[in-house]
Amino acid sequence: MNEPHKTVFPILAALVVAIFPHIGRLPPWIIFWCVVMWGYILLSFRFNWPRPGKNLRRVLTIIGIFGLLFTFSRRLDQDAYLGLLAVMAALKPFEMETHRDRMITVFLAYFIVITSLFLSETLLITIYMFMSVIVTTAVLIRTNDPGGRFTANLRLSALIMAQALPVMVLLFFLFPRIEGSLFGLWFSSAAKSGFSDSLSPGGVVMLVENDAVAFRVSFDGETPSASLLYWRGIVFSDFDGRGWHVQRHSPENPALPKGQNPTSYTVTLEPHHYRWLFVLEMPAEPLHRAAFLNDYTLRTPRPVSRQMRYEMTSYTRYHTGPEDEKTLRQCILLPENSNTRTHQLAAEITADASTAVEKADQVFNFFRDNGFTYTLEPPRLGRHPVDDFIFASRRGYCEHYASAFAFMMRAVNVPARVVGGYLGGEINPYANYLIVRQLDAHAWVEIWDPENGWIRVDPTAAVAPDRISEGMRSVLSAGGAGGFFERLGGLSSFFHQARLGWDAINTGWRAFFEGYSYEVQRALLEKIGIRSGVLAASFKAMLLMVALAGMIIGGYAWFFLRPPRQKPDAVQKYYARYCEKLARAGFARKPDQGPIDYMQLVLKNRPDLQKQIAPITDLYVRLRYRDQAAEGDLAAFVEKVRKFDPALKR
């Protein structure tokens, strides 16, 4: 290629634009790999360095594939697929000698753009995607027309895309959606977030430093008060001396809790790649897409790898039904010879209490009155973490308190377990929904009382009542552990508002865009009068789609491909008017008559018109057939034709 900057550089740019949104998900070595390869190509054209031949390219490909196998040996998921595309995209520009190679490389860029569908369907990603398509299409134009300017390519690309948009919208709404999937979902991502299936010191703090959105909730009615917003996700009922774990096999379908004033709401859960769903404590009904476990948590059959929406009803004041003996026995189990001092302490504190509730009160008071403090930076604990915590450090956060509390309850034979989830959330004032972030993660305890069923006890309230009533933000700013936004002071509230506003726009977009499913499409089709009859509604929709798309494309074809209209010029127009005037006087011009023949024919019968006709014909011939027409000829011709009157005798 003589002029690499005409084609190679734009193609590289298209690849960079396509890969950019995936940078966070690519392993560092692949990013490095791409930078080195593309950098070398750029410099090789600049300094005339040799480019790798076929054999070296093969070797590089093999190295790249080995690297991929090494990195992704355990899992063949979206990231592996993306990695493969990136490794190819890094090497492909080395062979762009032919038109065919260049076309294939641009297709590769399109492919990477499309891979962003694995990211998420946020408004930002959608807008970026459209931008990448404009750039990639401009590069495709450049590939087929290396001559022009790139801005011209971009303009044409944008024009083509603008023309394509109506058809795209049509296809989007009318293309039949199906329920479920065709082949099952075989990709699952490894990037899990949120709670894991065990609770050991340090886990929740990791979440507290993360302000990513866990889920959003819109309530059908009033939002319950902040101190009731316990979002129940996981129940940990096995304690091994150090940490709490989820019970391996939990029975399903418990007796449904009873309560008053049900709260209904819709949760939009961000993918966390685990199987639990978060619901307001206590869920009042099962969910048809998930199993309802005996500990009142919900499990999906597969990890949640895409945003998921579900509707739920809960009782914030509830009475759980009876519990089976096996579960209760399990909830007082403690390993032998672990944390023995706490064991004794629990017995001492609760010596004069008789019921489970009284015992819980005593332990709660113990935490409140003995100098325990809430901190997100607790000291490390030793082999007996509960003993260390209670007798030595006395500093910790929800997880430490929940763990110690549940331990002490079990030590005095009250069935107890730790519940993991989120507490509170932030109301978005722009769209009236609740945002629950990872930093709202929380752990609390529930104890079994034969009269009241499972009762929630939040030992963190004993040391940090603000955490419960005002949410995590109050704790963060008070503890000086604030993030970037808190440190900005006055600006922070502006940024925070802006972020909430954007979140509202984005959430609205996603509710519309992602929510467009089989059911919504059905409703839309019914509204425009398409129902299943002899033909299925989806088939009719398909026919309508093809017909309308055909009309749009046909309209474009008609508009852009019609022959250009010949504008008759002034000379032609006025000569026609002159002929018309003569025709009315009885001398129609025959199609094969030239202007001079015509004049002679007319003069034979009307010699009196000589003075008028001769100059008109003369001017016409001059204007039409000779190049020597003078400046004022046209004006004179027009003037004479205007004034021409066959009835005038001179």
Add this chain to the structure above:
Amino acid sequence: MKKFFGLKKAAARKTEPLPLAFNRHRVYILPTAHGLLFLIILFAMLLGSINYNNNLGFLLVFLLGSITLVSMIHTYRNLLGMEVLSVSVEPVFAGRTALFRFLVRSESGHRRAIGFVMEKNEPVIENISAQTDETVTVKIPTRYRGILRPGRLIVWTRYPLGLFRAWTVVLPDISCVVYPRPLAGSFQSSGGHVGDESDVNSIKDGVDDFFGLKPYQPGDPMGKISWKSFSRGLGVFVKEFAGNSGASVMLDYDALGDANREHKLSRLADMVLKAHNMNVEYGLLLPGRTIAPDKGERHRHACLKALALFDLSK
């Protein structure tokens, strides 16, 4: 359908008079191989989007699909309405490249990346400006003497996206005379001796004898122009030499001892060129055809054309 693809029709088509506008009846369009590949990729991505019920995937697939459809119209429009006004070609010697110069014009808007191809040669890709007569030179290498009928000119475009190819077939009534390839050797005129250099020498001596100047006439060889007098501003004069005044030679096919017909013709072509350059009056004696001695470009062409066409039917 046949008409649509234009394959059968083009094969049987007669030559067409120019100028010729590319109207809707003669511009065809089909996806390219890349276009088909792109559609297959889109279909795979559509299946993926259906499977994941991913609306972003749907949106992208439909966007790219619509862009493909729209690009079809752009491609078609890039060719539609163009005109081929005329074509011309100069005779060439066998082994050289014949240059067919097409005069093309686009009345409505400029055209980008239009390919012109004849007979499976490398296409010429040109941009055509609006309302300007543009010359497009299509090269065809020649191998044998005779009349080169280039056959179909295919004018095509893949612009803008390369996913579709619009094309039209033009069969212009044009042919190129291909002279025999000149074969250097001794100069033999009729009555001369095979292999004997004396004739040539005698003429060469004559060439060297400067005789005088005569005014330039079109057709006089450039090599004979007196640049000295031209540079003095005296006008264009041609040097005349003593040797050629009145002398004329006949180049005789039968006098050549060689057995191979093509060989002989090549030798004669070489001699015609030499005689022309030396400004000698020369004639041509071919079996069944005689060209009387004369000089000048027109005569040179007549002789070379006679050689090109000689005994072609066999």
